Amino acid sequence: MNSLQAWRALPAAQKPEWPDAGAVQAAAAQLRTFPPLVFAGECDSLKARLADVAAGRAFFLQGGDCAETFNGVGADALRNKLRTILQMSVILTYAGSMPVVKVGRIAGQYAKPRSKPTEVRDGVELPAYRGDAVNGFPFTPEDRTPDPDRLVRMYHSSAATLNLARAFVVGGEADLRQVHAWNTDFVRDSPVGERYDRMARDIDRAISFMHACGADPAEFHSVDFYASHEALLLDYEEALTRIDSRTGLPYDTSGHFLWIGERTRQLDGAHLEFARHVRNPIGVKLGPTTTPQDALTLIERLDPDREPGRLTFITRMGAGRIRDALPELVEKVTASGASVAWVCDPMHGNTFEAPNGYKTRRFDDVLDEVEGFFEVHRALGTVPGGLHVELTGDEVTECVGGGHALAEADLVHRYETVCDPRLNRAQSLELAFLVAEMLHRA
Ligand SMILES: O=C[C@H](O)[C@H](O)COP(=O)(O)O
Numbered sequence: 001m002n003s004l005q006a007w008r009a010l011p012a013a014q015k016p017e018w019p020d021a022g023a024v025q026a027a028a029a030q031l032r033t034f035p036p037l038v039f040a041g042e043c044d045s046l047k048a049r050l051a052d053v054a055a056g057r058a059f060f061l062q063g064g065d066c067a068e069t070f071n072g073v074g075a076d077a078l079r080n081k082l083r084t085i086l087q088m089s090v091i092l093t094y095a096g097s098m099p100v101v102k103v104g105r106i107a108g109q110y111a112k113p114r115s116k117p118t119e120v121r122d123g124v125e126l127p128a129y130r131g132d133a134v135n136g137f138p139f140t141p142e143d144r145t146p147d148p149d150r151l152v153r154m155y156h157s158s159a160a161t162l163n164l165a166r167a168f169v170v171g172g173e174a175d176l177r178q179v180h181a182w183n184t185d186f187v188r189d190s191p192v193g194e195r196y197d198r199m200a201r202d203i204d205r206a207i208s209f210m211h212a213c214g215a216d217p218a219e220f221h222s223v224d225f226y227a228s229h230e231a232l233l234l235d236y237e238e239a240l241t242r243i244d245s246r247t248g249l250p251y252d253t254s255g256h257f258l259w260i261g262e263r264t265r266q267l268d269g270a271h272l273e274f275a276r277h278v279r280n281p282i283g284v285k286l287g288p289t290t291t292p293q294d295a296l297t298l299i300e301r302l303d304p305d306r307e308p309g310r311l312t313f314i315t316r317m318g319a320g321r322i323r324d325a326l327p328e329l330v331e332k333v334t335a336s337g338a339s340v341a342w343v344c345d346p347m348h349g350n351t352f353e354a355p356n357g358y359k360t361r362r363f364d365d366v367l368d369e370v371e372g373f374f375e376v377h378r379a380l381g382t383v384p385g386g387l388h389v390e391l392t393g394d395e396v397t398e399c400v401g402g403g404h405a406l407a408e409a410d411l412v413h414r415y416e417t418v419c420d421p422r423l424n425r426a427q428s429l430e431l432a433f434l435v436a437e438m439l440h441r442a
């Protein structure tokens with residue numbers, strides 16, 4: 001067994017109960033023959049940019065669906081999502097006066113860890129939906145049975161999405177003037193737009209000034225955009241791992257940036273063991289029960305050489321916990337001399353079930369967690385490096401609050417997520433303006 005397979009000897013939390021191990025091996029064998037989805041050199045570029053994030057020279061913005069679906073690989077939905085991320089990044093670039101590193105939860109986010117292995121409806125118990133890479137969302141025994149052929153579909157869906165995303169970000173969608181024009185439309189149409197009007201006009205003036213000076217660099221027309229997902233299904237991730245011809249080192253070519261989730265970051269578990277051996281930049285989600293010793297051990301295991309940009313800690317404490325739980329972690333990690341990028345996921349610690357049964361999040365809680373994140377880092381003199389958000393570019397009704405004051409009774413209208421609730425386009429842009437105010441105060 002080589003080091004890339006060492007994870008196989010360790011417990012893998014959240015592993016689907018595949019009915020046929022032989023079929024998993026067959027799917028993995030097929031995946032091994034496919035071309036890489038991303039290149040090692042691109043992963044290295046992202047790592048260099050994450051080193052800037054850790055040092056406070058760039059801001060990180062990671063966003064996209066909770067769970068991508070095979071049927072959702074449509075051009076319109078992807079365009080709307082990319083536009084939203086680009087719009088947010090223009091606002092944040094201006095406010096922070098620094099580059100924004102743009103990363104999608106895109107082109108690979110097809111597998112979900114779940115709180116419970118099964119779901120019960122009207123007395124019928126079936127396996128929980130674990131993402132389109134594992135089983136189907138409809139509540140039938142056929143759909144809910146894990147199917148390894150889905151691992152191959154995951155590859156093809158990721159490839160189609162990434163192809164389209166790459167075309168969008170060089171083919172006009174990323175034009176700075178156009179992206180900002182969409183922001184001014186948002187400010188004009190939002191019921192709370194007045195609050196953001198001044199910043200939008202300032203950005204307008206800055207762009208006009210640069211054009212008047214004759215500045216029209218390539219960066220105004222296309223952007224670097226990276227793909228990321230949770231490295232949950234290790235059979236898939238191992239099968240997509242390739243040896244980089246430049247360096248002879250292994251890279252997981254399923255995406256540029258991979259993260260280990262809160263439910264699979266066990267120090268002696270398979271997910272950590274797999275991630276140790278690939279050279280991609282790696283993220284780890286840290287929930288409110290993470291101890292400083294956990295964080296230090298994660299650093300030792302994942303980044304023993306203290307490679308700049310290698311490790312990102314994505315904290316998801318919950319609005320009510322972050323101000324108590326985060327300081328000690330940041331203090332002890334900083335005191336150890338390690339340099340990690342600190343990123344705030346204000347979504348996963350703030351989920352609750354509304355009385356009408358919809359899983360939702362309050363916009364105000366999301367905002368409060370981000371505020372807490374900035375407060376903690378400001379107090380310690382450390383770097384609040386970025387945001388990790390579940391969002392869509394469509395006007396869904398999944399999270400409550402925001403400028404349109406979405407109520408729990410509205411959730412029924414356009415609740416389209418197959419797992420966790422996402423910020424819609426207006427809520428995402430509003431969050432960007434509010435975070436911009438925090439960056440501006442820095
Ligand atoms: O996206 C994250 C997890 O998959 C999700 O929060 C789990 O949700 P559950 O508690 O409904 O299983």
Ligand SMILES: C=C(OP(=O)(O)O)C(=O)O
Pocket residue numbers: 066113230260261262263285316345348
């Ligand atoms: C499962 C996720 O998050 P966490 O591991 O933080 O719960 C996720 O980001 O999809």
